[in-house]
Amino acid sequence: MGCRRMVMEQFLIGIDMGGTNVRMGIVTPEGKVLKKAQYRTDVSKGGLALFEQLVSNLKDLIRENFRESNQLIGIGIGVAGPIDMKKGLIMEPPNLPALKGFPLGDFLSEKISSPIAIENDANAFTLGEGWVGAAKGCKHYCGITLGTGVGGGIVVAGKILHGARGTAGEVGHMVINPKGPLCGCGGRGCLEVYASGTGIRRMALEAIEKGKGKGILKWSGRDPQQMTSESIFKAAQSGNVTAKKIFNEMGRYLGLGLINLIHLFNPEKIVIGGKVSRAWDYFIGSVMEIVQERSMKGPSEKLQIVKAERGDDAGILGAAYSALKRAE
Amino acid sequence: MGCRRMVMEQFLIGIDMGGTNVRMGIVTPEGKVLKKAQYRTDVSKGGLALFEQLVSNLKDLIRENFRESNQLIGIGIGVAGPIDMKKGLIMEPPNLPALKGFPLGDFLSEKISSPIAIENDANAFTLGEGWVGAAKGCKHYCGITLGTGVGGGIVVAGKILHGARGTAGEVGHMVINPKGPLCGCGGRGCLEVYASGTGIRRMALEAIEKGKGKGILKWSGRDPQQMTSESIFKAAQSGNVTAKKIFNEMGRYLGLGLINLIHLFNPEKIVIGGKVSRAWDYFIGSVMEIVQERSMKGPSEKLQIVKAERGDDAGILGAAYSALKRAE
Numbered sequence: 223m224g225c226r227r228m229v230m231e232q233f234l235i236g237i238d239m240g241g242t243n244v245r246m247g248i249v250t251p252e253g254k255v256l257k258k259a260q261y262r263t264d265v266s267k268g269g270l271a272l273f274e275q276l277v278s279n280l281k282d283l284i285r286e287n288f289r290e291s292n293q294l295i296g297i298g299i300g301v302a303g304p305i306d307m308k309k310g311l312i313m314e315p316p317n318l319p320a321l322k323g324f325p326l327g328d329f330l331s332e333k334i335s336s337p338i339a340i341e342n343d344a345n346a347f348t349l350g351e352g353w354v355g356a357a358k359g360c361k362h363y364c365g366i367t368l369g370t371g372v373g374g375g376i377v378v379a380g381k382i383l384h385g386a387r388g389t390a391g392e393v394g395h396m397v398i399n400p401k402g403p404l405c406g407c408g409g410r411g412c413l414e415v416y417a418s419g420t421g422i423r424r425m426a427l428e429a430i431e432k433g434k435g436k437g438i439l440k441w442s443g444r445d446p447q448q449m450t451s452e453s454i455f456k457a458a459q460s461g462n463v464t465a466k467k468i469f470n471e472m473g474r475y476l477g478l479g480l481i482n483l484i485h486l487f488n489p490e491k492i493v494i495g496g497k498v499s500r501a502w503d504y505f506i507g508s509v510m511e512i513v514q515e516r517s518m519k520g521p522s523e524k525l526q527i528v529k530a531e532r533g534d535d536a537g538i539l540g541a542a543y544s545a546l547k548r549a550e
Numbered sequence: 551m552g553c554r555r556m557v558m559e560q561f562l563i564g565i566d567m568g569g570t571n572v573r574m575g576i577v578t579p580e581g582k583v584l585k586k587a588q589y590r591t592d593v594s595k596g597g598l599a600l601f602e603q604l605v606s607n608l609k610d611l612i613r614e615n616f617r618e619s620n621q622l623i624g625i626g627i628g629v630a631g632p633i634d635m636k637k638g639l640i641m642e643p644p645n646l647p648a649l650k651g652f653p654l655g656d657f658l659s660e661k662i663s664s665p666i667a668i669e670n671d672a673n674a675f676t677l678g679e680g681w682v683g684a685a686k687g688c689k690h691y692c693g694i695t696l697g698t699g700v701g702g703g704i705v706v707a708g709k710i711l712h713g714a715r716g717t718a719g720e721v722g723h724m725v726i727n728p729k730g731p732l733c734g735c736g737g738r739g740c741l742e743v744y745a746s747g748t749g750i751r752r753m754a755l756e757a758i759e760k761g762k763g764k765g766i767l768k769w770s771g772r773d774p775q776q777m778t779s780e781s782i783f784k785a786a787q788s789g790n791v792t793a794k795k796i797f798n799e800m801g802r803y804l805g806l807g808l809i810n811l812i813h814l815f816n817p818e819k820i821v822i823g824g825k826v827s828r829a830w831d832y833f834i835g836s837v838m839e840i841v842q843e844r845s846m847k848g849p850s851e852k853l854q855i856v857k858a859e860r861g862d863d864a865g866i867l868g869a870a871y872s873a874l875k876r877a878e
Contacts (some may be wrong), residue, residue, distance in 0.1 A: 304846060304848040304849060313847070314847055314848055316846075361714070362714045376814070378706055378711060379709075381707075383706060383815070385690050385706075385815050385817060385849070386690045386818040386852070386853075387816055387848070387849070387851075387852070388816070389816040389846070389848045389849040390814060390815050390849075391814065392813035392814065392846060392849065393813075395809075395813040395846060396724075396810045396814065397726065397806045397809055397810055397844070398725065398728065399727070399728055400726065400727055400802075400803075400806050407846045408843075408844060408846065408847075409809065409844040409845070409846075410844060474728075475728075478725045478728050481725055481737065482724045482725060482810060482814075485720040485724060486704070486718060486719065486721065486724065486814060487711070487713050487718050488712070488714050488716070489714060516725070516736060516737040517737070518632060518644075518717070518735045518736065518737075519641070519642055519736075520632040520634065520641035520642055520717045521632060521713070521715070521718075523715075524714070524715070
């Protein structure tokens with residue numbers, strides 16, 4: 223028998239950095255998540271403490287899992303945008319103001335020797351779903367995450383859209399209703415104020431103030447302060463009419479946002495994920511209705527609007543994918 | 551003296567096909583318009599008659615100006631979208647319904663032997679301004695034409711955005727106000743119903759019905775039927791308060807549309823052209839005001855909003871540019 227070469231296996235690390243949870247995963251170059259770690263974090267500690275904790279946990283993960291440093295192709299991290307991609311700088315995240323101005327690129331490259339790719343968290347979600355999820359094989363597609371805020375990513379000819387400085391794809395901050403409520407970004411009536419968890423909560427509070435849908439409160443211990451989009455979803459599932467109406471309304475606004483994406487990007491698919499998307503059955507009807515009623519026939523004809531497939535892994539996967547593309 | 555090779559000069563033809571005027575130009579590969587021809591057309595004759603007339607005039611132009619067929623690199627034609635780029639098919643233009651379903655690619659390749667590039671007219675405008683106009687040198691920019699309708703084009707990393715089928719960039723059909731007036735596309739409150747010539751005329755008619763701004767009619771021979779965005783512009787120039795307010799209002803809505811483009815594409819520049827843009831001084835103030843007030847700081851920080859520079863030539867130039875890119 224002749225000489226047999228040892229092939230060393232190589233991996234990626236993907237990090238999904240949220241305001242309350244940070245998820246890390248070891249990912250193969252084929253998009254398989256081999257191992258995951260997760261810890262809770264507290265955004266009120268400020269950007270520096272947050273990222274010091276991240277580096278410490280990341281180093282542990284590397285020490286425990288990689289015998290040789292060249293086994294690690296690279297590390298990708300998805301974090302709240304907008305991000306100045308050239309400078310690796312977090313700009314002014316409407317939902318994570320504590321991170322404002324944090325020089326993430328410089329900070330990480332000082333502490334970590336492996337190559338690092340920084341990506342907007344919603345872009346990471348979108349890339350993950352395109353790599354090994356609901357948009358696999360698509361060249362032109364959009365991703366939307368419905369969470370505390372509304373994030374999004376746009377893929378054009380197989381590449382995530384970054385724009386001039388890297389802040390493109392702020393889907394949650396399209397103006398949907400110019401006379402609508404104020405948004406964290408400084409605008410008014412953005413998609414985010416209707417289709418996010420925060421927006422759903424606001425709509426429920428407004429309904430309760432008007433004396434409607436008090437039954438919704440049953441699912442948050444009768445306390446309006448404890449009410450979340452999840453407790454409102456539970457109310458809808460139990461048949462509460464006002465809760466159902468809220469998700470219908472949210473779906474109508476989300477549909478208007480999708481029309482803009484359809485007319486501007488002519489995507490093959492729009493993938494919707496994030497924790498609020500669990501209420502899919504309660505909003506997708508009114509999404510489809512308004513899209514069919516109001517979008518131009520040509521651009522929408524072959525479009526598919528689908529649910530994300532990779533759940534909480536999408537962010538890890540997309541971050542790892544960014545690191546893989548960077549290494550190529 | 552040794553042998554000296556004859557270098558044959560080569561040119562492009564760019565065609566800007568509108569509903570009332572068709573403009574043709576002979577263009578150098580460096581973007582200089584050498585010769586122009588223009589004729590009036592009548593869209594009511596239907597797509598076939600329109601394009602037969604086009605072919606006849608085009609053949610005349612070629613016969614009169616090109617001695618050898620290989621002097622002509624290619625022909626580019628900008629026409630009302632949306633266009634199915636793969637099939638070369640005009641889909642359902644909201645402002646030129648007569649062209650609906652016309653198989654332009656097949657029709658032209660049967661009659662003309664030179665290579666032909668078909669492009670959406672607003673994309674052609676955008677490409678022309680990027681080639682040798684207001685967005686020269688930009689990699690990421692958006693173009694908007696304010697005419698009978700509102701058209702647009704998006705350039706991402708130096709390429710015009712076509713999307714899955716070729717219908718991307720329908721900037722005029724972003725929803726700006728979901729409770730707004732019906733739009734020709736089937737939607738409601740699209741940018742087009744506010745920022746187009748048709749939209750401005752509608753706003754003026756509404757004002758007059760309410761008993762305001764009758765002075766506007768002075769510029770259209772006292773006949774509301776004869777009123778156009780141009781006569782309303784003249785009224786504004788002469789100091790008519792209602793006409794000025796209409797352009798202010800139009801600028802506010804246009805600004806909301808720009809915010810969406812800024813948040814989605816993070817462009818370096820937005821170039822605004824088209825005949826309605828002649829009223830620039832009467833709407834740009836309110837555009838800038840709302841953009842500064844409501845757009846996210848990061849994406850808008852280094853953005854420039856500028857006036858188109860190539861006037862009626864932009865469409866010819868962009869169509870020629872498409873033909874040039876096709877030939878490369």
